Amino acid sequence: MKIKANTNFLSIKETYLFSEIGARVRKYSEEHPEASIIRLGIGDVTLPLNKVVTDAMTKAVSEMGVKDTFRGYPPEYGYDFLREAISSYYKRNNVDIPASDIFVSDGAKSDCGNFPDILGNNEILIPDPVYPVYIDSNTMNGNNINLVKGSIENGFTPMPSDITTGDKPYVIYICSPNNPTGAVYTAEGLKAWVDYALKTGSLIVFDAAYEAFISEDLPRSIFEIEGAGECAIEICSFSKFAGFTGTRCGWTVVPAGLDADGVKLQKLWARRQATKFNGVNYPVQRGAEAALSVEGIKACMEAIDYYRANAKLIADLMTRKGIFFTGGINSPYIWLKCPNDMGSWDFFDMLLNEAQVVGTPGEGFGEAGAGFFRLTSFGSSEATAEAVARLDKLL
Amino acid sequence: MKIKANTNFLSIKETYLFSEIGARVRKYSEEHPEASIIRLGIGDVTLPLNKVVTDAMTKAVSEMGVKDTFRGYPPEYGYDFLREAISSYYKRNNVDIPASDIFVSDGAKSDCGNFPDILGNNEILIPDPVYPVYIDSNTMNGNNINLVKGSIENGFTPMPSDITTGDKPYVIYICSPNNPTGAVYTAEGLKAWVDYALKTGSLIVFDAAYEAFISEDLPRSIFEIEGAGECAIEICSFSKFAGFTGTRCGWTVVPAGLDADGVKLQKLWARRQATKFNGVNYPVQRGAEAALSVEGIKACMEAIDYYRANAKLIADLMTRKGIFFTGGINSPYIWLKCPNDMGSWDFFDMLLNEAQVVGTPGEGFGEAGAGFFRLTSFGSSEATAEAVARLDKLL
Numbered sequence: 001m002k003i004k005a006n007t008n009f010l011s012i013k014e015t016y017l018f019s020e021i022g023a024r025v026r027k028y029s030e031e032h033p034e035a036s037i038i039r040l041g042i043g044d045v046t047l048p049l050n051k052v053v054t055d056a057m058t059k060a061v062s063e064m065g066v067k068d069t070f071r072g073y074p075p076e077y078g079y080d081f082l083r084e085a086i087s088s089y090y091k092r093n094n095v096d097i098p099a100s101d102i103f104v105s106d107g108a109k110s111d112c113g114n115f116p117d118i119l120g121n122n123e124i125l126i127p128d129p130v131y132p133v134y135i136d137s138n139t140m141n142g143n144n145i146n147l148v149k150g151s152i153e154n155g156f157t158p159m160p161s162d163i164t165t166g167d168k169p170y171v172i173y174i175c176s177p178n179n180p181t182g183a184v185y186t187a188e189g190l191k192a193w194v195d196y197a198l199k200t201g202s203l204i205v206f207d208a209a210y211e212a213f214i215s216e217d218l219p220r221s222i223f224e225i226e227g228a229g230e231c232a233i234e235i236c237s238f239s240k241f242a243g244f245t246g247t248r249c250g251w252t253v254v255p256a257g258l259d260a261d262g263v264k265l266q267k268l269w270a271r272r273q274a275t276k277f278n279g280v281n282y283p284v285q286r287g288a289e290a291a292l293s294v295e296g297i298k299a300c301m302e303a304i305d306y307y308r309a310n311a312k313l314i315a316d317l318m319t320r321k322g323i324f325f326t327g328g329i330n331s332p333y334i335w336l337k338c339p340n341d342m343g344s345w346d347f348f349d350m351l352l353n354e355a356q357v358v359g360t361p362g363e364g365f366g367e368a369g370a371g372f373f374r375l376t377s378f379g380s381s382e383a384t385a386e387a388v389a390r391l392d393k394l395l
Numbered sequence: 396m397k398i399k400a401n402t403n404f405l406s407i408k409e410t411y412l413f414s415e416i417g418a419r420v421r422k423y424s425e426e427h428p429e430a431s432i433i434r435l436g437i438g439d440v441t442l443p444l445n446k447v448v449t450d451a452m453t454k455a456v457s458e459m460g461v462k463d464t465f466r467g468y469p470p471e472y473g474y475d476f477l478r479e480a481i482s483s484y485y486k487r488n489n490v491d492i493p494a495s496d497i498f499v500s501d502g503a504k505s506d507c508g509n510f511p512d513i514l515g516n517n518e519i520l521i522p523d524p525v526y527p528v529y530i531d532s533n534t535m536n537g538n539n540i541n542l543v544k545g546s547i548e549n550g551f552t553p554m555p556s557d558i559t560t561g562d563k564p565y566v567i568y569i570c571s572p573n574n575p576t577g578a579v580y581t582a583e584g585l586k587a588w589v590d591y592a593l594k595t596g597s598l599i600v601f602d603a604a605y606e607a608f609i610s611e612d613l614p615r616s617i618f619e620i621e622g623a624g625e626c627a628i629e630i631c632s633f634s635k636f637a638g639f640t641g642t643r644c645g646w647t648v649v650p651a652g653l654d655a656d657g658v659k660l661q662k663l664w665a666r667r668q669a670t671k672f673n674g675v676n677y678p679v680q681r682g683a684e685a686a687l688s689v690e691g692i693k694a695c696m697e698a699i700d701y702y703r704a705n706a707k708l709i710a711d712l713m714t715r716k717g718i719f720f721t722g723g724i725n726s727p728y729i730w731l732k733c734p735n736d737m738g739s740w741d742f743f744d745m746l747l748n749e750a751q752v753v754g755t756p757g758e759g760f761g762e763a764g765a766g767f768f769r770l771t772s773f774g775s776s777e778a779t780a781e782a783v784a785r786l787d788k789l790l
Binding site for chain 1: 396397398399400401402404405407439440441442443444445446448449452453456457459460461462464465466467468469501502504505507508509512513514515516517528531532535564565566592595596597598625626638640641642643653654655656658660663666667670671672673674675676677678679
């Protein structure tokens, strides 16, 4: 055909990280069929949906099977019952978000990926290392990407003073708690970014997908910071909070006042969603609503506590061994410096060969991840304890 | 903020059609509180999900509540069980689509809206009247839109000979059975478009969302036409087939061989979906799989037959009255010429005032819709019969 493809796609870096991990683990398994390999590289939840959620979903499915309670096209921005429930969830943290600023979707990844649709070509500022969707989706739109590096010095929470590409109006991505580093911004840290955004006319895209893991007194929402309503949107998810990775529900807050060079972004996002999206499955929205009920939150936090206990086991080991790490306390991820300046892949091979533990080399999340390594707390408590015991001997 | 918005959004035509319909109906109801108004403007299904589907979904929800059967992130392109089931569904019509060419999504609207992401700026060819998403999503991407007009002369199935903007490589949208006209292309008609696409290097985006309504010997898939594999993608949906408007599941076929100026489109769509989409809820995919089973298809066709009977009542009335119409036989929509050269809104008012029947003025779907009117078969059979009786007296 002679029609033109979007050739920006050809600029996306191909990553072979996970296929390479798979290949090395397969090879080891074949050579050591007796080995019991423990996977601490999982980025997906493993505990089932809780009963509060499945009961609500089952009831909703049965409503869909009866003429009087059947529901057709859902509202494109989410049912009011769920938008109100999310608004109330924010009130826990004394954050006041009107339901009309909340747009329900089939997940944070969709919203992260689709949000650049409503923006023009802007300069993009993305922390390194980070969740690859920010870079890939902006590359698809032909935007120029500037990286701001995480490091031991800034605790993997890079600050405006770490910007090396000049002060200008950026679209700034912040993921806190961060994937993959687990590092969390303090209120002061986020305030510095909000002030920077207000000063330069930048927009902050705040990814709060891991907020439920925060156990210390740290901000769970960018809207806890004064001035954020004039310079930030927030993307959040039921995936980690309620184990919805296979259930698919998230939301994005676009404040009504947000103005991009004279254009109200909320109006554009509403239009984008009404045109290119048809809302979320009704039973899923009922499940999400149930997750935000008092009993739902309690049940969700039991699962989070399970993962947290795993994370603490790993974090405590790193502390004992004197290995630098971030995360593990307010995050399901532990991001550690490979000991003795080992490269990430050498460390990967050592863990696989000597302890039969699989993790994720840091460069999978950006160049600044080289020499670092990610372990996750989504395994079973038994497997995590066993892995920690093996690593305790090895490191 | 100083960052730039996507100002292409400002070029999208605002439509006040449905709010204007709502306002007129509300006013009439207030002035005539005793009136029993029948709505034949509904574009959404009204029958509940069938038991084959709800049983499968209920079972899947319960699997999600048990650790051993819980499923996390779904494959971005759909579970193999559903891709295989869709592939088999095509085999009914002797169309051979490998499962690997099928990309499951949360609905045809998402795929219609998102597909332009993977294309460059192309000349777009869109029939008028038509489903507004094609125009709006391409306007958002800044593409130049060319219309090819439906008319009584071409039976609202415009042909390549109706193009007034010259022969060039277009992205050509074809919706058959058409929304809103219900007109269906014959195999010869589609062959002419495929030949045109092959000759000009164009891509056909074929929207088959209403294929389940086809009862005569007409193509249900563009891939029934020789050569379509080199110039077409197809978007389809469970919304009308299985009443999934509130359940959300659809798919897009992107043939592996499809080449846009040297770039394989399947690879780009796969990359787009892997980056900006995280797959469809597991219970929904099990429900969709069940809808494609032998018992599922039987149950789905019972609902379709119910709507078809409604459509036939309306179509037969138009035939008796000698009013030009398309659709109604292979489509849930009846698209009629307003009698006596009335304008669509005058006809709307007449039906509302004289028969208390609500339909949709044709200009809501494009300028070529002026003077035409859409009635739908998604009401109850009782209400449809009563509406037809009233219209029989009036027209």
